[in-house]
Protein backbone atom coordinates (compact mmCIF):
# COMPACT_ATOMS: atom_id res chain seq x y z
CA UNK A 1 0.00 0.00 0.00
CA UNK A 2 2.78 2.42 -0.93
CA UNK A 3 3.88 4.12 -4.13
CA UNK A 4 7.33 2.48 -4.02
CA UNK A 5 5.58 -0.90 -4.36
CA UNK A 6 2.58 -0.04 -6.55
CA UNK A 7 4.53 1.83 -9.23
CA UNK A 8 6.97 -1.00 -10.05
CA UNK A 9 4.16 -3.60 -9.77
CA UNK A 10 2.13 -1.79 -12.42
CA UNK A 11 5.24 -1.66 -14.62
CA UNK A 12 5.75 -5.41 -14.07
CA UNK A 13 2.12 -6.04 -15.04
CA UNK A 14 2.63 -4.18 -18.30
CA UNK A 15 5.91 -5.98 -19.06
CA UNK A 16 4.21 -9.36 -18.43
CA UNK A 17 1.41 -8.36 -20.80
CA UNK A 18 3.95 -7.20 -23.41
CA UNK A 19 5.36 -10.74 -23.21
CA UNK A 20 1.94 -12.18 -24.01
CA UNK A 21 0.59 -12.93 -20.53
CA UNK A 22 -2.96 -12.12 -19.50
CA UNK A 23 -2.70 -9.97 -16.39
CA UNK A 24 -5.18 -9.03 -13.67
CA UNK A 25 -4.10 -6.28 -11.31
CA UNK A 26 -5.93 -6.40 -7.99
CA UNK A 27 -5.78 -3.24 -5.90
CA UNK A 28 -7.99 -0.79 -4.03
CA UNK A 29 -10.06 2.00 -5.71
CA UNK A 30 -7.92 5.02 -4.79
CA UNK A 31 -4.71 3.24 -5.73
CA UNK A 32 -6.28 2.00 -8.97
CA UNK A 33 -7.31 5.55 -9.76
CA UNK A 34 -3.75 6.82 -9.42
CA UNK A 35 -2.55 4.75 -12.35
CA UNK A 36 -5.79 4.57 -14.30
CA UNK A 37 -4.47 6.68 -17.17
CA UNK A 38 -1.43 4.36 -17.52
CA UNK A 39 -3.46 1.14 -17.43
CA UNK A 40 -6.15 2.57 -19.72
CA UNK A 41 -3.49 3.45 -22.29
CA UNK A 42 -2.01 -0.06 -21.98
CA UNK A 43 -5.45 -1.62 -22.49
CA UNK A 44 -6.10 0.67 -25.48
CA UNK A 45 -2.78 -0.49 -26.95
CA UNK A 46 -4.23 -4.05 -26.82
CA UNK A 47 -2.25 -5.28 -23.84
CA UNK A 48 -4.22 -8.00 -22.08
CA UNK A 49 -4.66 -6.27 -18.72
CA UNK A 50 -7.64 -5.84 -16.44
CA UNK A 51 -7.76 -3.94 -13.15
CA UNK A 52 -10.06 -5.22 -10.40
CA UNK A 53 -10.80 -3.21 -7.31
CA UNK A 54 -11.04 -4.58 -3.79
CA UNK A 55 -12.49 -2.37 -1.11
CA UNK A 56 -10.00 -1.94 1.74
CA UNK A 57 -11.90 -2.67 5.01
CA UNK A 58 -11.16 0.81 6.33
CA UNK A 59 -13.65 1.16 9.18
CA UNK A 60 -13.01 -2.41 10.38
CA UNK A 61 -9.32 -1.57 10.59
CA UNK A 62 -9.92 1.81 12.23
CA UNK A 63 -8.85 3.87 9.22
CA UNK A 64 -10.66 6.96 7.96
CA UNK A 65 -12.43 7.18 4.62
CA UNK A 66 -10.10 7.27 1.63
CA UNK A 67 -7.00 6.19 3.53
CA UNK A 68 -5.79 3.46 1.17
CA UNK A 69 -2.08 4.20 1.01
CA UNK A 70 0.67 4.91 3.54
CA UNK A 71 1.06 8.36 2.01
CA UNK A 72 -2.57 9.13 2.93
CA UNK A 73 -2.33 8.21 6.63
CA UNK A 74 -3.48 11.16 8.75
CA UNK A 75 -1.24 10.19 11.67
CA UNK A 76 1.83 8.05 12.10
CA UNK A 77 0.11 5.98 14.77
CA UNK A 78 -2.29 4.66 12.11
CA UNK A 79 0.43 2.74 10.25
CA UNK A 80 -0.46 -0.27 12.36
CA UNK A 81 -4.14 0.00 11.25
CA UNK A 82 -2.98 -0.14 7.65
CA UNK A 83 -1.28 -3.47 8.35
CA UNK A 84 -4.52 -4.72 9.93
CA UNK A 85 -6.48 -3.65 6.85
CA UNK A 86 -3.99 -5.46 4.61
CA UNK A 87 -4.51 -8.71 6.55
CA UNK A 88 -8.29 -8.33 6.23
CA UNK A 89 -8.02 -8.39 2.45
CA UNK A 90 -7.33 -12.13 2.39
CA UNK A 91 -10.92 -13.40 2.16
CA UNK A 92 -12.24 -10.88 -0.38
CA UNK A 93 -9.09 -11.40 -2.47
CA UNK A 94 -9.61 -15.15 -2.49
CA UNK A 95 -13.25 -14.73 -3.50
CA UNK A 96 -12.20 -12.42 -6.31
CA UNK A 97 -9.49 -14.83 -7.55
CA UNK A 98 -11.89 -17.77 -7.47
CA UNK A 99 -14.32 -15.78 -9.61
CA UNK A 100 -11.81 -15.06 -12.37
CA UNK A 101 -12.36 -16.62 -15.76
CA UNK A 102 -10.10 -18.02 -17.08
CA UNK A 103 -8.77 -18.97 -13.65
CA UNK A 104 -5.34 -17.57 -12.75
CA UNK A 105 -2.25 -19.70 -13.32
CA UNK A 106 0.00 -17.81 -10.96
CA UNK A 107 0.03 -15.04 -8.35
CA UNK A 108 2.81 -12.46 -8.29
CA UNK A 109 2.36 -10.81 -4.94
CA UNK A 110 3.93 -8.04 -3.00
CA UNK A 111 5.74 -9.52 0.00
CA UNK A 112 3.53 -7.42 2.30
CA UNK A 113 0.65 -9.83 1.62
CA UNK A 114 2.01 -13.17 2.90
CA UNK A 115 -1.49 -14.68 2.86
CA UNK A 116 -1.34 -14.77 -0.94
CA UNK A 117 0.83 -17.87 -0.41
CA UNK A 118 -2.02 -19.57 1.47
CA UNK A 119 -4.46 -18.68 -1.31
CA UNK A 120 -2.02 -19.94 -3.95
CA UNK A 121 -1.79 -23.26 -2.09
CA UNK A 122 -5.57 -23.55 -1.93
CA UNK A 123 -5.86 -22.76 -5.63
CA UNK A 124 -2.93 -25.09 -6.40
CA UNK A 125 -1.05 -22.42 -8.35
CA UNK A 126 2.48 -21.02 -7.94
CA UNK A 127 3.11 -17.76 -6.09
CA UNK A 128 6.06 -15.50 -6.82
CA UNK A 129 7.05 -12.77 -4.41
CA UNK A 130 8.17 -9.20 -5.06
CA UNK A 131 9.43 -6.95 -2.26
CA UNK A 132 10.92 -3.85 -3.86
CA UNK A 133 14.65 -3.62 -3.00
CA UNK A 134 17.58 -4.96 -5.04
CA UNK A 135 19.78 -8.00 -4.32
CA UNK A 136 22.59 -6.16 -2.51
CA UNK A 137 20.25 -4.76 0.16
CA UNK A 138 18.37 -8.04 0.39
CA UNK A 139 21.50 -10.05 0.93
CA UNK A 140 22.54 -7.67 3.75
CA UNK A 141 19.06 -7.95 5.29
CA UNK A 142 19.23 -11.73 5.05
CA UNK A 143 22.60 -11.73 6.82
CA UNK A 144 21.56 -9.46 9.68
CA UNK A 145 18.29 -11.31 10.24
CA UNK A 146 19.80 -14.78 10.07
CA UNK A 147 22.99 -14.33 12.10
CA UNK A 148 23.70 -13.06 15.58
CA UNK A 149 25.70 -10.09 14.32
CA UNK A 150 23.35 -7.35 15.55
CA UNK A 151 23.10 -8.86 19.03
CA UNK A 152 26.88 -8.77 19.31
CA UNK A 153 26.95 -5.01 18.76
CA UNK A 154 26.01 -2.70 21.63
CA UNK A 155 26.75 0.66 20.11
CA UNK A 156 24.30 2.39 17.81
CA UNK A 157 26.96 4.62 16.29
CA UNK A 158 29.87 2.23 15.76
CA UNK A 159 30.38 0.95 12.20
CA UNK A 160 30.78 -2.81 11.67
CA UNK A 161 31.77 -4.76 8.57
CA UNK A 162 28.87 -6.67 7.01
CA UNK A 163 30.03 -10.31 7.14
CA UNK A 164 29.89 -12.76 4.25
CA UNK A 165 29.45 -10.39 1.31
CA UNK A 166 31.72 -9.78 -1.69
CA UNK A 167 32.68 -6.13 -0.89
CA UNK A 168 33.84 -4.44 2.29
CA UNK A 169 30.72 -2.65 3.51
CA UNK A 170 30.49 -0.83 6.82
CA UNK A 171 27.23 0.20 8.46
CA UNK A 172 25.91 0.95 11.94
CA UNK A 173 23.41 -1.27 13.71
CA UNK A 174 20.41 1.09 13.20
CA UNK A 175 21.30 1.61 9.54
CA UNK A 176 21.30 -2.17 8.99
CA UNK A 177 18.12 -2.96 10.85
CA UNK A 178 15.31 -0.64 9.86
CA UNK A 179 14.01 -3.16 7.31
CA UNK A 180 13.36 -6.54 8.81
CA UNK A 181 12.30 -7.84 12.18
CA UNK A 182 11.89 -4.42 13.81
CA UNK A 183 11.87 -4.21 17.58
CA UNK A 184 8.33 -5.06 18.65
CA UNK A 185 6.53 -8.39 18.85
CA UNK A 186 4.13 -7.31 16.08
CA UNK A 187 6.89 -6.35 13.64
CA UNK A 188 8.88 -9.52 14.39
CA UNK A 189 5.79 -11.74 13.94
CA UNK A 190 4.93 -9.93 10.73
CA UNK A 191 8.45 -10.35 9.35
CA UNK A 192 8.46 -14.03 10.24
CA UNK A 193 5.15 -14.52 8.45
CA UNK A 194 6.65 -12.88 5.33
CA UNK A 195 9.67 -15.18 5.48
CA UNK A 196 7.49 -18.25 6.04
CA UNK A 197 5.42 -17.40 2.95
CA UNK A 198 8.60 -16.84 0.97
CA UNK A 199 9.80 -20.39 1.76
CA UNK A 200 6.92 -21.91 -0.21
CA UNK A 201 7.14 -19.35 -3.01
CA UNK A 202 8.22 -20.47 -6.46
CA UNK A 203 10.63 -17.59 -6.97
CA UNK A 204 11.61 -14.04 -6.06
CA UNK A 205 11.05 -11.27 -8.59
CA UNK A 206 13.56 -8.43 -8.26
CA UNK A 207 13.60 -5.02 -9.89
CA UNK A 208 17.26 -5.01 -10.86
CA UNK A 209 19.42 -6.26 -13.73
CA UNK A 210 22.06 -8.95 -13.50
CA UNK A 211 24.92 -6.83 -14.85
CA UNK A 212 24.38 -4.24 -12.09
CA UNK A 213 25.08 -6.57 -9.19
CA UNK A 214 26.08 -10.01 -10.55
CA UNK A 215 27.83 -11.23 -7.39
CA UNK A 216 24.92 -10.15 -5.21
CA UNK A 217 22.28 -11.74 -7.46
CA UNK A 218 24.14 -15.07 -7.31
CA UNK A 219 24.78 -14.91 -3.57
CA UNK A 220 21.22 -13.83 -2.79
CA UNK A 221 19.78 -16.75 -4.82
CA UNK A 222 22.19 -19.09 -3.03
CA UNK A 223 21.28 -18.04 0.51
CA UNK A 224 17.56 -18.08 -0.26
CA UNK A 225 17.75 -21.38 -2.16
CA UNK A 226 15.36 -19.86 -4.70
CA UNK A 227 15.34 -18.75 -8.26
CA UNK A 228 15.79 -14.98 -8.35
CA UNK A 229 14.30 -13.34 -11.44
CA UNK A 230 15.98 -10.03 -12.28
CA UNK A 231 13.59 -8.30 -14.64
CA UNK A 232 14.42 -4.58 -14.33
CA UNK A 233 14.83 -1.70 -14.37
CA UNK A 234 11.07 -1.99 -14.83
CA UNK A 235 10.65 1.80 -15.12
CA UNK A 236 12.24 1.54 -18.57
CA UNK A 237 9.08 -0.08 -19.93
CA UNK A 238 7.67 3.46 -20.04
CA UNK A 239 8.35 4.79 -23.52
CA UNK A 240 5.74 7.38 -24.44
CA UNK A 241 5.92 10.92 -23.06
CA UNK A 242 2.60 10.38 -21.25
CA UNK A 243 3.67 7.14 -19.59
CA UNK A 244 6.95 8.70 -18.55
CA UNK A 245 5.38 11.81 -17.07
CA UNK A 246 2.26 10.31 -15.46
CA UNK A 247 3.87 7.65 -13.35
CA UNK A 248 2.29 6.96 -9.97
CA UNK A 249 0.38 10.19 -9.45
CA UNK A 250 -0.67 13.39 -11.09
CA UNK A 251 2.36 15.56 -11.51
CA UNK A 252 2.46 18.92 -9.71
CA UNK A 253 3.88 20.61 -12.82
CA UNK A 254 2.63 20.42 -16.38
CA UNK A 255 5.00 18.24 -18.41
CA UNK A 256 5.48 20.95 -21.08
CA UNK A 257 6.32 23.61 -18.46
CA UNK A 258 8.80 21.26 -16.89
CA UNK A 259 10.42 20.44 -20.24
CA UNK A 260 10.49 24.13 -21.24
CA UNK A 261 12.31 25.01 -18.02
CA UNK A 262 14.81 22.18 -18.44
CA UNK A 263 15.36 22.91 -22.15
CA UNK A 264 16.74 26.33 -21.21
CA UNK A 265 19.57 24.83 -19.11
CA UNK A 266 22.95 23.54 -20.15
CA UNK A 267 23.49 19.78 -20.41
CA UNK A 268 24.25 18.11 -17.07
CA UNK A 269 23.99 21.40 -15.19
CA UNK A 270 20.83 20.93 -13.10
CA UNK A 271 20.50 19.29 -9.68
CA UNK A 272 17.20 17.43 -9.21
CA UNK A 273 16.02 17.10 -5.59
CA UNK A 274 13.24 14.72 -4.56
CA UNK A 275 12.98 12.65 -1.39
CA UNK A 276 10.51 10.01 -2.57
CA UNK A 277 6.87 9.34 -1.85
CA UNK A 278 7.01 8.99 1.95
CA UNK A 279 10.15 10.69 3.29
CA UNK A 280 10.36 14.42 3.56
CA UNK A 281 12.52 16.98 5.29
CA UNK A 282 11.21 18.74 8.42
CA UNK A 283 10.51 22.47 8.15
CA UNK A 284 13.86 23.40 9.69
CA UNK A 285 15.68 20.90 7.48
CA UNK A 286 13.84 22.10 4.34
CA UNK A 287 14.90 25.69 5.02
CA UNK A 288 18.50 24.53 5.40
CA UNK A 289 18.19 22.57 2.15
CA UNK A 290 16.77 25.61 0.33
CA UNK A 291 19.60 27.82 1.59
CA UNK A 292 22.16 25.19 0.60
CA UNK A 293 20.77 25.05 -2.94
CA UNK A 294 20.87 28.82 -3.11
CA UNK A 295 24.46 28.92 -1.84
CA UNK A 296 25.69 26.23 -4.20
CA UNK A 297 24.85 28.43 -7.16
CA UNK A 298 23.80 25.50 -9.37
CA UNK A 299 20.53 25.37 -11.32
CA UNK A 300 18.10 23.16 -9.39
CA UNK A 301 14.62 21.69 -9.61
CA UNK A 302 13.34 20.84 -6.14
CA UNK A 303 10.08 19.01 -5.35
CA UNK A 304 8.67 19.44 -1.87
CA UNK A 305 5.94 17.20 -0.53
CA UNK A 306 4.01 18.03 2.65
CA UNK A 307 5.26 21.60 2.95
CA UNK A 308 4.22 22.82 6.40
CA UNK A 309 2.56 26.17 7.00
CA UNK A 310 5.79 27.41 8.61
CA UNK A 311 7.76 26.46 5.52
CA UNK A 312 5.26 28.22 3.25
CA UNK A 313 5.50 31.26 5.51
CA UNK A 314 9.31 31.23 5.37
CA UNK A 315 9.28 30.96 1.57
CA UNK A 316 6.94 33.95 1.32
CA UNK A 317 8.58 36.13 3.94
CA UNK A 318 12.08 35.49 2.64
CA UNK A 319 11.01 35.79 -0.98
CA UNK A 320 12.95 32.56 -1.53
CA UNK A 321 11.39 31.66 -4.89
CA UNK A 322 12.01 35.18 -6.15
CA UNK A 323 15.61 35.13 -4.93
CA UNK A 324 16.47 31.96 -6.84
CA UNK A 325 14.13 32.34 -9.82
CA UNK A 326 16.90 32.80 -12.41
CA UNK A 327 18.14 29.26 -11.82
CA UNK A 328 15.95 27.44 -9.29
CA UNK A 329 12.49 25.92 -9.58
CA UNK A 330 10.72 24.87 -6.40
CA UNK A 331 7.54 22.83 -6.93
CA UNK A 332 5.08 21.66 -4.27
CA UNK A 333 3.85 18.14 -4.90
CA UNK A 334 4.50 15.08 -7.04
CA UNK A 335 7.45 15.12 -9.43
CA UNK A 336 7.34 13.62 -12.92
CA UNK A 337 10.56 11.89 -11.86
CA UNK A 338 11.28 9.83 -14.95
CA UNK A 339 10.64 12.78 -17.24
CA UNK A 340 13.09 14.90 -15.27
CA UNK A 341 15.80 12.26 -14.84
CA UNK A 342 15.82 11.47 -18.55
CA UNK A 343 16.35 15.12 -19.57
CA UNK A 344 19.86 15.97 -20.75
CA UNK A 345 19.98 19.05 -18.49
CA UNK A 346 20.03 16.92 -15.33
CA UNK A 347 23.53 16.43 -13.93
CA UNK A 348 22.86 15.20 -10.40
CA UNK A 349 20.09 13.70 -8.28
CA UNK A 350 19.69 14.36 -4.56
CA UNK A 351 17.82 11.21 -3.53
CA UNK A 352 16.54 9.55 -0.36
CA UNK A 353 17.85 6.26 -1.80
CA UNK A 354 14.54 4.42 -2.08
CA UNK A 355 15.35 1.52 -4.38
CA UNK A 356 13.07 2.68 -7.20
CA UNK A 357 14.55 6.16 -7.22
CA UNK A 358 18.08 4.77 -6.96
CA UNK A 359 17.50 2.46 -9.91
CA UNK A 360 15.78 5.22 -11.89
CA UNK A 361 18.85 7.43 -11.31
CA UNK A 362 21.11 4.56 -12.40
CA UNK A 363 18.98 3.93 -15.51
CA UNK A 364 19.25 7.59 -16.47
CA UNK A 365 23.05 7.47 -16.02
CA UNK A 366 22.99 10.19 -13.35
CA UNK A 367 25.35 10.38 -10.34
CA UNK A 368 23.66 10.96 -6.98
CA UNK A 369 23.89 12.71 -3.65
CA UNK A 370 22.70 10.10 -1.17
CA UNK A 371 20.36 11.18 1.63
CA UNK A 372 18.84 8.01 3.14
CA UNK A 373 16.03 8.17 5.71
CA UNK A 374 14.77 4.69 6.72
CA UNK A 375 14.04 1.14 5.56
CA UNK A 376 16.80 -0.36 3.44
CA UNK A 377 17.81 3.12 2.17
CA UNK A 378 21.10 3.19 4.11
CA UNK A 379 22.04 -0.11 2.46
CA UNK A 380 21.16 1.31 -0.95
CA UNK A 381 23.39 4.26 -0.11
CA UNK A 382 26.33 1.93 0.57
CA UNK A 383 25.66 0.19 -2.73
CA UNK A 384 25.74 3.49 -4.64
CA UNK A 385 28.82 4.81 -2.79
CA UNK A 386 30.98 1.72 -2.20
CA UNK A 387 29.98 -0.79 -4.88
CA UNK A 388 28.93 1.32 -7.88
CA UNK A 389 30.97 4.41 -6.89
CA UNK A 390 28.52 6.83 -8.49
CA UNK A 391 27.54 8.94 -5.50
CA UNK A 392 28.50 11.45 -2.85
CA UNK A 393 27.21 10.97 0.70
CA UNK A 394 25.37 13.88 2.22
CA UNK A 395 26.41 12.49 5.59
CA UNK A 396 23.26 11.31 7.39
CA UNK A 397 24.12 8.88 10.16
CA UNK A 398 20.84 8.13 11.91
CA UNK A 399 17.67 6.68 10.35
CA UNK A 400 14.43 8.64 10.74
CA UNK A 401 11.10 7.01 9.91
CA UNK A 402 8.91 8.91 7.48
CA UNK A 403 6.35 9.63 10.15
CA UNK A 404 8.93 10.75 12.70
CA UNK A 405 10.60 13.41 10.58
CA UNK A 406 8.98 16.31 12.42
CA UNK A 407 9.94 14.81 15.75
CA UNK A 408 13.64 14.67 14.86
CA UNK A 409 14.88 16.92 17.61
CA UNK A 410 18.00 18.33 16.18
CA UNK A 411 18.73 19.53 12.70
CA UNK A 412 20.14 16.58 10.83
CA UNK A 413 22.18 18.39 8.20
CA UNK A 414 23.49 21.94 7.98
CA UNK A 415 23.37 24.02 4.82
CA UNK A 416 27.16 23.73 4.61
CA UNK A 417 27.05 19.93 4.66
CA UNK A 418 24.37 19.84 1.97
CA UNK A 419 26.16 22.43 -0.13
CA UNK A 420 29.46 20.50 0.13
CA UNK A 421 27.80 17.30 -1.11
CA UNK A 422 26.00 19.03 -4.00
CA UNK A 423 29.12 20.90 -5.10
CA UNK A 424 31.24 17.77 -4.67
CA UNK A 425 28.90 15.93 -7.01
CA UNK A 426 28.53 18.67 -9.60
CA UNK A 427 32.13 19.97 -9.76
CA UNK A 428 34.04 16.97 -8.60
CA UNK A 429 37.06 17.52 -10.89
CA UNK A 430 38.73 14.35 -12.15
CA UNK A 431 37.06 12.19 -9.53
CA UNK A 432 33.69 13.71 -10.41
CA UNK A 433 34.25 13.08 -14.10
CA UNK A 434 35.14 9.43 -13.41
CA UNK A 435 31.99 9.10 -11.31
CA UNK A 436 29.89 10.61 -14.10
CA UNK A 437 31.46 8.24 -16.62
CA UNK A 438 30.71 5.19 -14.48
CA UNK A 439 27.10 6.38 -14.02
CA UNK A 440 26.68 6.90 -17.78
CA UNK A 441 27.99 3.40 -18.49
CA UNK A 442 25.57 1.86 -16.00
CA UNK A 443 22.72 3.78 -17.64
CA UNK A 444 23.63 2.24 -21.00
CA UNK A 445 23.84 -1.23 -19.45
CA UNK A 446 20.42 -0.77 -17.81
CA UNK A 447 18.80 0.12 -21.12
CA UNK A 448 20.43 -2.83 -22.88
CA UNK A 449 19.17 -5.23 -20.19
CA UNK A 450 15.57 -4.24 -20.97
CA UNK A 451 15.85 -4.42 -24.74
CA UNK A 452 15.15 -7.54 -26.78
CA UNK A 453 18.16 -9.83 -26.31
CA UNK A 454 19.03 -8.14 -22.99
CA UNK A 455 19.27 -10.09 -19.73
CA UNK A 456 16.09 -8.75 -18.08
CA UNK A 457 14.05 -9.15 -21.26
CA UNK A 458 15.23 -12.74 -21.52
CA UNK A 459 14.58 -13.38 -17.82
CA UNK A 460 10.98 -12.25 -18.21
CA UNK A 461 10.51 -14.72 -21.09
CA UNK A 462 12.13 -17.50 -19.04
CA UNK A 463 10.07 -16.66 -15.97
CA UNK A 464 6.83 -16.96 -17.93
CA UNK A 465 8.08 -20.27 -19.34
CA UNK A 466 8.91 -21.50 -15.83
CA UNK A 467 5.43 -20.53 -14.63
CA UNK A 468 3.84 -22.37 -17.55
CA UNK A 469 5.91 -25.48 -16.79
CA UNK A 470 5.08 -25.36 -13.07
CA UNK A 471 1.39 -24.95 -13.84
CA UNK A 472 1.52 -27.93 -16.21
CA UNK A 473 3.05 -30.04 -13.43
CA UNK A 474 0.39 -28.95 -10.93
CA UNK A 475 -2.55 -29.48 -13.27
CA UNK A 476 -4.25 -32.83 -12.77
CA UNK A 477 -4.58 -34.64 -16.14
CA UNK A 478 -8.21 -34.95 -17.32
CA UNK A 479 -8.15 -38.81 -17.25
CA UNK A 480 -7.19 -38.69 -13.52
CA UNK A 481 -10.14 -36.46 -12.76
CA UNK A 482 -12.47 -38.81 -14.61
Ligand code: UDP
Nearest residue numbers: 004007276277278334335337354355356357
Ligand atom coordinates in the same frame (compact mmCIF):
# COMPACT_ATOMS: atom_id res chain seq x y z
N1 UDP B 1 8.06 9.32 -7.34
C1 UDP B 1 7.70 10.22 -8.31
N2 UDP B 1 7.49 11.52 -7.96
C2 UDP B 1 7.65 11.96 -6.68
C3 UDP B 1 8.04 11.04 -5.70
C4 UDP B 1 8.25 9.73 -6.06
O1 UDP B 1 7.53 9.85 -9.49
O2 UDP B 1 7.47 13.16 -6.42
C5 UDP B 1 8.22 7.91 -7.71
C6 UDP B 1 9.65 7.54 -8.00
O3 UDP B 1 9.93 7.72 -9.36
C7 UDP B 1 9.69 6.07 -7.56
C8 UDP B 1 8.65 5.98 -6.47
O4 UDP B 1 7.81 7.12 -6.61
O5 UDP B 1 9.29 5.25 -8.63
C9 UDP B 1 9.23 6.03 -5.07
O6 UDP B 1 9.81 4.81 -4.77
P1 UDP B 1 11.17 4.70 -3.98
O7 UDP B 1 11.47 3.25 -3.82
O8 UDP B 1 12.21 5.50 -4.63
O9 UDP B 1 10.91 5.39 -2.59
P2 UDP B 1 9.71 5.40 -1.53
O10 UDP B 1 8.84 6.52 -1.92
O11 UDP B 1 9.05 4.07 -1.59
O12 UDP B 1 10.42 5.66 -0.25
